[in-house]
Amino acid sequence: MYDERQITELVDQYSNTVFHTCYQYIRNYHDAEDITQDVFVSIMKKDFSSFDEKAIRAYLIRSAINKCRTFHKIRQRLTVIPLDEAQPPLTQEEVSILDEVMSLKAKYRDVLYLFYYEGMSIAEIADILQRSTGTVSSQLKRAREKLKVVLTEDNDER
DSSP states (O other): OOOHHHHHHHHHHHHHHHHHHHHHHHOOHHHHHHHHHHHHHHHTTSOOTTOOHHHHHHHHHHHHHHHHHHHHHHHHHSOOOOHHHHSOOOOHHHHHHHHHHHHSOHHHHHHHIIIIISOOOHHHHHHHHTOOHHHHHHHHHHHHHHHHHHHHHHHHHO
16 A cells, blocks of 8 residues: 555656556546546555555556456447437427527526426426425416516517
């Protein structure tokens, strides 16, 4: 086991080498940083007292390569769906209505969004927004009125 001073010396001496090794495999700066940290965390649990400097360096590089390979395996197993594909596509009318909702003041927008898009009750919205149910109810009513005016104007222009 290493003490804190020895770990700090190893990090100072080999962090660039380990990071560059990881970056060559991963090609992502932040993931390479994370894996580099994992490599140095793992050495805290080992006893390298009988290793010479070359053996420690080789161990760190080999550990980095192994962790990068594991990272790739895990990443391949994950199913990543782009955000635009994860949401069901909205019709043009739904997009224009959502745009109008988002153009309202926050107090109206929040209650409309939570009520219609998230399917929450007035009591749930009041709890989340820390308002009374009466306030939420009146804000929902006013938001509907404002939205109706805006949407009626848009339909008149067509």
